[in-house]
Each structure stands twice: as structure tokens, then as C-alpha cells.
Amino acid sequence: xxxxxxxxxxxxxxxxxxxxxxxxxxxxxxxxxxxxxxxxxxxxxxxxxxxxxxxxxxxxxxxxxxxxxxxxxxxxxxxxxxxxxxxxxxxxxxxxxxxxxxxxxxxxxxxxxxxxxxxxxxxxxxxxxxxxxxxxxxxxxxxxxxxxxxxxxxxxxxxxxxxxxxxxxxxxxxxxxxxxxxxxxxxxxxxxxxxxxxxxxxxxxxxxxxxxxxxxxxxxxxxxxxxxxxxxxxxxxxxxxxxxxxxxxxxxxxxxxxxxxxxxxxxxxxxxxxxxxxxxxxxxxxxxxxxxxxxxxxxxxxxxxxxxxxxxxxxxxxxxxxxxxxxxxxxxxxxxxxxxxxxxxxxxxxxxxxxxxxxxxxxxxxxxxxxxxxxxxxxxxxxxxxxxxxxxxxxxxxxxxxxxxxxxxx
Numbered sequence: 001x002x003x004x005x006x007x008x009x010x011x012x013x014x015x016x017x018x019x020x021x022x023x024x025x026x027x028x029x030x031x032x033x034x035x036x037x038x039x040x041x042x043x044x045x046x047x048x049x050x051x052x053x054x055x056x057x058x059x060x061x062x063x064x065x066x067x068x069x070x071x072x073x074x075x076x077x078x079x080x081x082x083x084x085x086x087x088x089x090x091x092x093x094x095x096x097x098x099x100x101x102x103x104x105x106x107x108x109x110x111x112x113x114x115x116x117x118x119x120x121x122x123x124x125x126x127x128x129x130x131x132x133x134x135x136x137x138x139x140x141x142x143x144x145x146x147x148x149x150x151x152x153x154x155x156x157x158x159x160x161x162x163x164x165x166x167x168x169x170x171x172x173x174x175x176x177x178x179x180x181x182x183x184x185x186x187x188x189x190x191x192x193x194x195x196x197x198x199x200x201x202x203x204x205x206x207x208x209x210x211x212x213x214x215x216x217x218x219x220x221x222x223x224x225x226x227x228x229x230x231x232x233x234x235x236x237x238x239x240x241x242x243x244x245x246x247x248x249x250x251x252x253x254x255x256x257x258x259x260x261x262x263x264x265x266x267x268x269x270x271x272x273x274x275x276x277x278x279x280x281x282x283x284x285x286x287x288x289x290x291x292x293x294x295x296x297x298x299x300x301x302x303x304x305x306x307x308x309x310x311x312x313x314x315x316x317x318x319x320x321x322x323x324x325x326x327x328x329x330x331x332x333x334x335x336x337x338x339x340x341x342x343x344x345x346x347x348x349x350x351x352x353x354x355x356x357x358x359x360x361x362x363x364x365x366x367x368x369x370x371x372x373x374x375x376x377x378x379x380x381x382x383x384x385x386x387x388x389x390x391x392x393x394x395x396x397x398x399x400x401x402x403x404x405x406x407x408x409x410x
Contacts, residue, residue: 005189009143010039012131015324017043020102024095025126027081031266031291032109032211033203034131035184040077040107048105049073053083066090075102082110082214088121095125109211111264130266133182133292135320136170136313136410145320146410148346151353156384159402164394168407174359174390178305178313181294200298204228207265215261223250227258231268231288232299236308238335239270239288267291269315274332274345274352276378287333289315307359310406311343314357314388317410318344340373342385352378354385361391363403371401 012028019026020043030036041050049072053059061069062084070076070090081087091104106126137144147166154162170177180187183203186196208221218224226248234244245255262268269291273284290296293312297305315331322329329348335341344355354374358367371385384400388409397403 006141007038007042008035008134008138008141008184008188010035010131010138011135011143011145011320012129012323013039013042013143016129019127019129020105022101023125023127024099024101024103025091025106025122026102026104027106027108027122027126027128028131029108029111029128029266030131031133032207033183033185034133034291036107036109036131037079038184039131040079040105043077043105047073048075048077048102050077050079052079053087054080059084062087067094070094070104074100075104077105077107079107080109081106082108092121092125099125109265110215111266129323130319131323132316132320133294134184134187135182135317136172136177138320139177139182139187140169142169145324146314146317148318148321148353148409149325151386152348152351156400156402159384159386160394160396163402163404163408166408168405170407170410174310174313174406175305178293178309179297179303181292181297182316183292183294186294196294197298200295203295204299207267211265212261215264216257218258218261219254223248223254224258224261227255228262228267229299229301231259231262232290232296233302234288235290235293235296235300235306236311237288238285240285267295269319271315271344272332274334274342274347276381284335291316307357310359310390311357314355314406314410315344318346334374336373340370342370342374345374350381351383352381354382356385356387357406358387358389360389363387363389363391363397365398368397368401368403372398375400 016026028036051058053062066087067090095103135145150162151159186199190196190199208225212218227250230244230248241256242252245252259268263270269289270286271289272286289312293309318331322331329346332345333343334345342354343357346353354371356371368387375382375385384402387397387401387403388406389403391405394404394408
């Protein structure tokens with residue numbers, strides 16, 4: 001069942017308003033059903049015309065006479081723009097004719113950076129923002145992401161005091177949040193688990209039968225869905241495309257194309273590897289995560305979240321936090337040839353923050369050994385690191401390694 005509830009403020013709203021005041025085009029991308037349309041319609045401005053390209057008539061006009069459509073109002077919101085990518089060339093011409101701030105707000109259920117014809121037509125004219133599923137704090141009505149900035153703005157000597165003084169706004173177990181996910185309808189408006197499962201079933205069907213066709217032809221939807229399930233079972237693992245293709249019985253080239261479509265449609269997150277030499281980052285295998293933990297668990301048929309799903313929740317929160325920061329922080333992972341691994345490495349400006357995520361109630365000495373290896377390797381970049389865990393106390397788990405409850409940060 002669903003219940004009508006107040007609108008939840010999104011953490012991205014202040015930066016979205018700022019970009020609309022600065023640039024002629026702002027693009028908000030995200031998986032379908034993350035709340036892009038609701039957010040776009042809440043942007044103030046009585047003269048801003050809202051047009052959704054899910055509407056057959058609007059889509060027909062966009063294809064037949066795009067200039068006529070684009071001149072219907074001085075400022076426009078065009079929703080689900082990936083459905084008519086050729087319209088972007090007309091938007092380019094309109095912006096070049098009249099370059100006024102906030103002229104077009106575009107939303108799309110595809111990563112337009114990865115759609116070549118779109119990214120080229122908007123080059124130098126648009127700002128891109130990504131709207132993910134609701135963060136735990138957004139679900140609690142706080143309109144924010146995690147308090148990650150604290151670790152960059154405060155001296156490490158003050159981390160323990162600063163983190164301990166933060167109010168705990170999220171009281172639910174992380175397992176409950178992971179199962180529910182962050183799509184607004186099942187996470188916020190639905191209370192019945194069976195209704196949520198039915199919603200996820202419908203979401204997958206619509207994604208397979210409609211959204212994918214906006215991006216590319218898929219020869220066999222059953223093969224694609226099988227690959228989705230296999231990928232959902234590998235949350236937090238290194239991505240080995242050859243192994244994944246073999247497990248689902250697909251040619252490697254087909255598996256690679258399908259994974260690319262999942263990433264373009266903002267369902268999949270490939271997390272790159274940290275290296276001081278930035279060229280080397282491109283040669284290392286990425287780690288695989290999902291945009292929404294609820295969908296990943298549903299696809300995998302897993303009723304019980306694993307520690308990797310807590311990692312995924314933390315990553316999704318980091319990605320939401322990144323969208324509101326100037327000079328986008330880089331979010332990566334670290335792994336050595338000998339197997340030492342740090343879950344997340346956040347690079348912002350001249351500082352680096354390594355983060356380990358543990359689903360246990362206690363932090364043991366062994367839990368921070370890979371963080372210690374990272375800090376020893378990069379003492380000039382990373383003055384300290386953080387272990388997030390499922391306990392209650394904030395304390396120093398080793399020299400320059402802070403153990404903090406995830407609830408204090410998210």
C-alpha cells in the first residue's frame with residue numbers, strides 16, 4: 001500500500017538552483033524513478049514551462065518541429081530528454097542564439113555523458129548533475145547527504161570530538177534501509193513489503209521493455225535480465241567481464257555491451273581504482289556497485305543484505321554528497337597486488353580520505369590493517385583514515401584511524 005506523504009527535500013536542490021542561475025542548460029540525470037520529474041517541477045519560476053517527452057504529442061512535436069517546441073516559453077523544463085536525443089541539436093542552436101541563464105532544465109533517465117550525440121551537442125553549454133535514490137538522511141526528511149565534508153574541513157585531531165557531537169538522525173538498522181532501497185515510491189511512500197516487491201517487479205519490466213529501447217537494441221531481454229541478476233550478486237566485487245560473461249553464457253562482447261547499457265541507464269556504478277599516477281587508474285579493474293541496493297537485492301533474490309550492501313549504501317551517499325561539492329571529489333577504491341584493499345578513497349583538492357566499511361558491531365585491530373597500509377603508503381596525501389561500523393562508540397582504533405558509527409556520518 002502507498003500513503004501520501006510530504007515532499008522530501010533533496011540534497012541536490014541548492015546546487016541545482018545555483019547552476020540554473022549561472023548556465024543556460026542544466027542537465028539532471030539519474031535512473032528512472034529517482035524523483036527527477038518531481039524535483040524539476042518544484043524549481044521556482046512562474047514562466048518556466050514543463051514538458052515531458054514521455055507524452056506522445058510532445059515527443060511528436062519535438063521530432064517534427066523542434067524549434068517551435070523550444071520557443072513556446074522563455075524558460076523550459078524538458079523531462080526524459082533521452083527519448084528524443086536529436087532535440088539536443090536544436091537546443092544547442094537555441095542556446096547559441098540566446099545564451100540566458102536557466103534557459104533549459106533537462107532531465108534524463110540515462111547518463112548523457114555516455115551518449116555521444118548528446119554530450120557533443122551540449123559541450124561547453126551545460127552543467128550536469130546526478131540525482132540518485134534517496135539517501136538515509138533524505139528519507140528522514142533532512143534534505144542532505146552524509147557529513148563527509150567534516151573530514152576535510154576539520155583537523156584529524158578534532159575528528160573524534162566533531163563526530164561524537166553530531167546528532168544521530170538515522171535510527172533504523174542499515175539492513176532495513178538496504179532492503180527498502182532509496183527509490184522514493186518503495187522507500188518512502190510504501191509500507192508493505194509485498195507491495196514493494198511488486199513495485200520492483202514492475203520497475204524491472206518497464207526498464208527492460210521501454211527504457212533500454214530508448215538507448216539501444218537488445219537482442220534478447222532474457223539474456224540481459226540474466227546478466228543483471230549475475231551483476232547484482234557481485235555487489236562490491238572487482239568486475240571481471242570475461243568471468244561474468246562465462247557465468248551467464250554470453251559472448252564477452254555482448255556482456256560488455258550490456259554492462260555499458262546498464263551504466264548508461266544509471267543502474268550500475270563502476271568504481272575506479274586509486275593511484276597517484278592517474279593514467280594507471282584507467283588500467284585497473286573497477287569494482288561493481290548498484291545505484292539502488294533495494295533493486296540489487298530484489299534482482300539477486302537475496303532476502304538478507306550482506307556487508308557489501310552496507311558498502312553500497314555508503315557509496316551511494318558519497319555520490320550524493322559529491323554532487324553538492326565544488327570541484328567534484330573523486331571517489332575510488334584502493335587495492336594492491338598483494339591483496340590489501342581499502343573500500344573507498346575520497347580525493348578532494350590536495351587531501352585524500354581512505355574509508356573502510358565494516359558491518360560488524362565491533363572494530364578489531366585486524367579491521368584497520370589495510371587502512372594502516374594505505375596511510376603508510378601515502379603519508380603526505382592522507383593524514384588519517386576512517387572505519388565506519390555498526391556499533392555505538394567513536395574512538396581511535398589506531399594511530400590516525402578513527403572508528404565511527406555509520407549513523408553519525410550518514
